[in-house]
Amino acid sequence: MCGICCSVGFSVEHFSKELKEDLLYNLKRRGPDSSKHLLKSGVNYQCLFSGHVLHLRGVLTAQPVEDESGNVFLWNGEVFDGIQVEAEDSDTQVMFSSLSACKNESDILSLFSKVQGPWSFIYYQASSHYLWFGRDFFGRRSLLWHFSNLGSSLCLSSVGAQISGLTEQWQEVPTSGIFQIDLNSAAASRHVTLKLYPWKYVSKENVMEEFSDDLTQTAAELPAFVSMVANEDKLYLSKPIVPLNKMLPQVPLETHCRNSPSVPHSRETLSLFLRDEHTKKVVHQFIDVLSVAVKRRVLCLVREENLASKEVLKTCNKKANIAVLFSGGIDSMVIAALADRHIPLDEPIDLLNVAFMTKQKTGSNVPTVERKRQAHHRILSEESSQGAAVAQDLDDAEVPDRVTGKAGLKELQSVNPSRTWNFVEINVSLEELQKLRRAQICHLVYPLDTVLDDSIGCAVWFASRGVGWLVTQDAVRSYKSSAKVILTGIGADEQLAGYSRHRVRFQSLGLEGLNEEIAMELGRISSRNLGRDDRVIGDHGKEARFPFLDENVVSFLNSLPVWEKADLSLPRGVGEKLLLRLAAVELGLTASTLLPKRAMQFGSRIAKLEKTDEKASDKCGRLQILP
Structure with a gap:
């Protein structure tokens, strides 16, 4: 469990190198074992990454993590299956190493398609100036977004904070798929384009499930300087579950004991x-x-080391x-x-x-x-x-x-x-x-x-x-x-x-x-x-x-x-x-x-x-x- 946050500014005069006090307080409560900040700058933008870790498994890995190429990763998740994580490993480090090895967008989508467990993440890809983020298929980990009305900034965070009288609202990032923002393009145009890579189910017979397009509803709730588009290459994440079986019985079902008045419901x-x-x-x-x-x-x-054998039953x-x-x-x-x-x-x-x-x-x-x-x-x-x-x-x-x-x-x-x-x-x-x-x-x-x-x-x-x-x-x-x-x-x-x-x-x-x-x-x-x-x-x-x-x-x-x-x-x-x-x-x-x-x-x-x-x-x- 972690508190993760990324604040992006497209205007130097509007960018703060510190998070607001109430937001930082809420993030730190989620991750009491480690807190760290990292500032990354492009020609037209700046990103402040803030990570707060609750240590649960493997070695304690402070976040955000950065590799030699300048990529930055924030991870609030658990890998329970799909990707090999040894007991002594940090799944944050395993996920980041896997991401750093990805050569293209398909590799990134393939990686997140494999993960079984709850997650939300933020990933800055330095060479392309892309910001990737999203939540797992069910949305078991929180991630919110907030866009400035001035078109000068956006913020992604595990948790928000209400401010009295403020009209700019936080919203939950939808679980439609994972998103990508081209930060250079957004800074130049002052328009944020959210590129969506949706979840889809493909059967063993390679038949693709109909994709229910919920872009319209989500886009309607966004400010005017933000738009959401499907990725042009029609790439997608593989759904981690099989579709619901909607089969109906061909003949009336046996009633077992439901119509028997002599059998009490016990x-x-x-x-x-x-x-x-x-x-x-x-x-x-x-x-x-x-x-x-x-x-x-x-x-x-x-877990703590086991007690000496003579004390095992002293609980x-x-x-x-x-x-x-x-x-x-x-x-x-x-x-x-x-x-x-x-x-x-x-x-x-x-x-x-x-x-x-x-x-x-x-x-x-x-x-x-x-x-x-x-x-x-x-x-x-x-x-x-x-x-x-x-x-x-x-x-x-x-x-x-x-x-x-x-x-x-x-x-x-x-x-x-x-x-x-x-x-x-x-x-x-x-x-x-x-x-x-x-x-x-x-x-x-x-x-x-x-x-x-x-x-x-x-x-x-x-x-x-x-x-x-x-x-x-x-x-x-x-x-x-x-x-x-x-x-x-x-x-x-x-x-x-x-x-x-x-x-x-x-x-x-x-x-x-x-x-x-x-x-x-x-x-x-x-x-x-x-x-x-x-x-x-x-x-x-x-x-x-x-x-x-x-x-x-x-x-x-x-x-x-x-x-x-x-x-x-x-x-x-x-x-x-x-x-x-x-x-x-x-x-x-x-x-x-x-x-x-x-x-x-x-x-x-x-x-x-x-x-x-x-x-x-x-x-x-x-x-x-x-x-």
């Missing part, structure tokens, strides 16, 4: 599906590909390297269970669980042992009700996600009692929410600005900060997660029909409509979720990793017909994300397999905390910096 319902040999095979293929994705994401980081002094954004729901439960397979046994795993306090009770955020013990017993007594143990009258912090989170903790402890599972209770008062939203979170969510962005952005920021309480039967102690890597379940709902709108679409337009909805969800995940979540989590000097958006996981799910992923003729808590629920059963999970989808903003109770009459899509005034 874990036995799921077991009936697993009696089918083909279904069981698909479930285990899914577990295998997702397990590999999780393994890459929990092992790609520097009380060991720090967690990996945390999970944890609600106890099916997505986070499966991620945690798979992480447990691959993380060394003497290493704790932090389960980060956030709750927002109601207006009426904002006094102390400290849980009491007695209240927690009562809550614990209440949860145990309610677990029989399909695992949806939502107690209505518990302590103020006992929001729905806290209750299901504790039930999920108990499941994980039964799956692996030898593991230290740190269930971190993060309780946020209204006062603290409002204070830190104004001071920091609004700058990270920006340029997104809806009520939904506010709710999720704030919830993820407080959760990933990892400051809370560890509560046991005997004690309560304050705790701050040391984990630099945070696993999140985003991508499961989009691909496995987890949202209520999937059900609405299915009920009106059947499987064909459901396919279209899934395709749309995955296509817009970069602009709706991932850039924002990367900025919010990265603000704590931590890195978000998304196993459900691993290229191999997405390709596997895309290859399946939709009815093998979800069955929305079944009720909530069973039919949506059916494939994931079946995987959870096979992993030994119990009550969580039947929890209905509950959005984070409702499970943590941040939604409607301050206003009860807003819609999720409304513009959120709380995110605006006022004069």
Whole structure:
């Protein structure tokens, strides 16, 4: 994880050799282990490169990096596959060496087509005066652009900063492909031309997928002195995933148990599906590909030296390297269970669980042992009700996600009692929410600005900060997660029909409509979720990793017909994300397999905390910096 930035000036009088203080502050928070600046000058332009590194793997490589030819590279990414990176190597250096060896544009595109993992980058090619930049296919790493109205400068950055009353806005760099700017030409004409090299899929039979041209929409949002054009040689990046399988059944599907009134919808319902040999095979293929994705994401980081053998099982002094954004729901439960397979046994795993306090009770955020013990017993007594143990009258912090989170903790402890599972209770008062939203979170969510962005952005920021309480039967102690890597379940709902709108679409337009909805969800995940979540989590000097958006996981799910992923003729808590629920059963999970989808903003109770009459899509005034 890094904070990367490049400021380009086409006019000496308007060029600053220093970044604005608030922008630099936000970049440094993302990369606390190294900060460095580099100035490069052409005849008509100047570039200030700024890199801030969070060291996670290999040797610490300060950024920006420069080679003997004067090329400059800024990299905010992880190479999990596609290009060979040894455990002791820095993927920044591997990528830069590969780029320096590229002889032409096709070589550059071929390199980025191979990379599996999240990335954003900025690359200055000195000999041609080209500036290359872009984000990975899903947009798992943030990159913003900002153009001066005077036509005198542009800036690319991992994160922006709101300034009251300023009309020049930051925008997220679209994930349409990677971009190239001819800096000499832009300086001479005072017109910036963004040359796009788009993503395309080419099948094994060498048949090219139709390219959906979204240049028009993006270009409409740019200032007059900026234009976007497709590259004249029609070069492209190879899409890292296979197209979505939109096949429809030739005959009506077998109904399994969905029409049988005598079979209650319980874990036995799921077991009936697993009696089918083909279904069981698909479930285990899914577990295998997702397990590999999780393994890459929990092992790609520097760990402390192993303890002496006699101390191996003394975990009380060991720090967690990996945390999970944890609600106890099916997505986070499966991620945690798979992480447990691959993380060394003497290493704790932090389960980060956030709750927002109601207006009426904002006094102390400290849980009491007695209240927690009562809550614990209440949860145990309610677990029989399909695992949806939502107690209505518990302590103020006992929001729905806290209750299901504790039930999920108990499941994980039964799956692996030898593991230290740190269930971190993060309780946020209204006062603290409002204070830190104004001071920091609004700058990270920006340029997104809806009520939904506010709710999720704030919830993820407080959760990933990892400051809370560890509560046991005997004690309560304050705790701050040391984990630099945070696993999140985003991508499961989009691909496995987890949202209520999937059900609405299915009920009106059947499987064909459901396919279209899934395709749309995955296509817009970069602009709706991932850039924002990367900025919010990265603000704590931590890195978000998304196993459900691993290229191999997405390709596997895309290859399946939709009815093998979800069955929305079944009720909530069973039919949506059916494939994931079946995987959870096979992993030994119990009550969580039947929890209905509950959005984070409702499970943590941040939604409607301050206003009860807003819609999720409304513009959120709380995110605006006022004069």
